[in-house]
Amino acid sequence: MAIKLPIYLDYHATTPMDRRVLDEMLPYFTEDFGNAASRTHAFGWKAESAVGVARERIAKMINADKPEEIIFTSGATESDNLALKGIAEFYGDKGKHIITSRIEHKAILDSGKRLEKMGFEVTYLDVDKQGFVDPAHVRAAIRPDTILCSVMLANNEVGTVQPIREIGAVCREKGVLFHTDAVQGIGRIEFDVQSMNVDLASITAHKMYGPKGVGALYVRRSKPRVRLVSQMDGGGHERGYRSGTLNVPGIVGFGKAAEIITHEWRDEAARVSRLRDSLYKKITAELDEVFVNGPWPAIDSSGKVLRLPNNLNISFAYVEGESILMSLKNVSVSSGSACTSASLEPSYVLRALGVEEELAHTSIRFGLGRFTTEEEIEYAANLTVSSIKRLRDLSPLYEMAKEGIDLKSIAWTAH
C-alpha cells in the first residue's frame, strides 16, 4: 500500500478530527445554529439540548458525578487559568499557598507566576529522572495555608504518567483541593475523577480527535464542593463560572469525541502502544547511543502504565535536533532542541528531568495516535535510522566519541 506523505507523528500537539465527530457537528453550523442561551424558541432549545448531551458524554468519560460539573471553556489553557486563578481568588482568604510541579504546561506555570505577583506563594516540586512527582513530596510540601495542588495527569513531552491517584489521596486527606491538567492522558490512559480524588480537571477537545477551540474544566460539586471565581465577566453562562456564548458545534463535537473515547480508548491504547514499541525496537536495533527520555520500559513489572502509550521521546547523541527534523521532512515530529523553540532555550521539561543540555539538543518526540498505521511507523523508523546515520557521519562529536575522546574533557567555547 502506498503511504500518504507527510506522515503525522505529533499527536501531542494536536490530533486530526475523527470523521464521526465532524459528521455530528455539521448540522449545528447551519440548520441548528441556535444560541444555547436563547430560552424563548426552538432554535435555542435544540442547541441547549445538544450541549446537554455533550456535557453528559464528557462527564461519563471521566466518571464525573453530574453533568453540571463540566464547565465549557475555549480550551485547556483557559481551563488551567480558570482553575488556578479562580481557586486562588475564591480561597485566597483561607490561604495563599499553591503546589505544582516543574514540568507542568506553561498555562499552569505562568498562571502560577501571575499569582506569585499577586501575593500567592507557589511551590514547584522537582521531578525525578523519569519525570515523576513523588506523592511524599506533595505531602511534605503541604502547609496549613495550602489551598490547591495542581499536577498534570501525563506529560506532553516525555509521556510520564503521574501517580495521580496517590497524589489525590494525599490532597484529600489533607483537605487541599487537587487539580490536574488531564489533556495528554485523556483517551490514552485511565482517568477517573472519583477513584483518583480529583477535584478539578482541565481537558481539551482537539487532543482527543475533536475540534480546536473548545475545552472544559471539571469542577467537583460535592464532597468537597469546589467553588471558584469566574475570570470572564458577562452573561453568566455556565452557572456563572464562564460567561460567553457557547460554541455549540464545538461542544457537540467534543461530546462525540468523548463518547468514542469512552468506548474505544482501551483497544486504541493497546494498538498504539504496540506501534510505539515497534518504532523503539526498529530504531534501537540499528543505532547505538540513543537514550529514551522519560520512563522506559513504559509499563512496570506489575503492569502499571508509566508512560503514555503513544509517546516516544529519544535523544540521538551527537546529532542536533533541528537538523534531524530537517532530515525527517516527510515525518512531522517535534524536538526539545533549543533551535526549535521560540526562546532558543532547550526544553525545560528535559532539563527538569536532569537530561544534560548536550542530550536535550538531540531529542526528538514521536507522538502516535488513532490514525497511525504500521506502514507509517515502518517508514518513519527507516527514515530516522538513515537520517541519524548520515548526520552522525557529519558530526565531529560522533567521530571524537568513537575515537574514545571524552567530550567532557574538552574546553568548549560556550557562545
Added chain:
Amino acid sequence: MAYSDKVIEHYENPRNVGTLDKNDDHVGTGLVGAPACGDVMRLQIRVNDDGVIEDAKFKTFGCGSAIASSSLATEWIKGKTLDEAAEIKNETIAKELNLPPVKIHCSVLAEDAIKSAIDDFRKKQASRREGNT
C-alpha cells in the same frame, strides 16, 4: 522554521565533509562551539608551502543553518591564501545563505572556525620554526 533554498541545498549536499590528519604539519584545525549550546564546528585546512589553502574539510554538530554555514565556508576558503581566508566575514556567509536573524550565530561560528583553523596552523608553523632554530 522555513529554510532558504541555499541552506537546504548545502544541508542536503554538504561540500567537503571529512577529516584531515590533525597531526600533519600542513593541517590547521579549528574546533568551535559547545555541545551544550547545540552547535560545534570542526573546520580543517591543508595549507601548501605557498600559504594557499589547498584543501578544507568540515564536520558540524548543529542545525541545518550551521551545517550549511560550515559547508559554504570550506567551499569559499579553498584556493585562498590564509590572509584572504581570514577576511571572510560572517555577514557575507549570512547574506549568501539568507540566514534569518535567529540563525546569524551559525555564520558567526563559521567565521570563528575559519579563524581558529588558521590560528592553529600558524601556531604549528611557529613552533616548528622554533624547533628548527
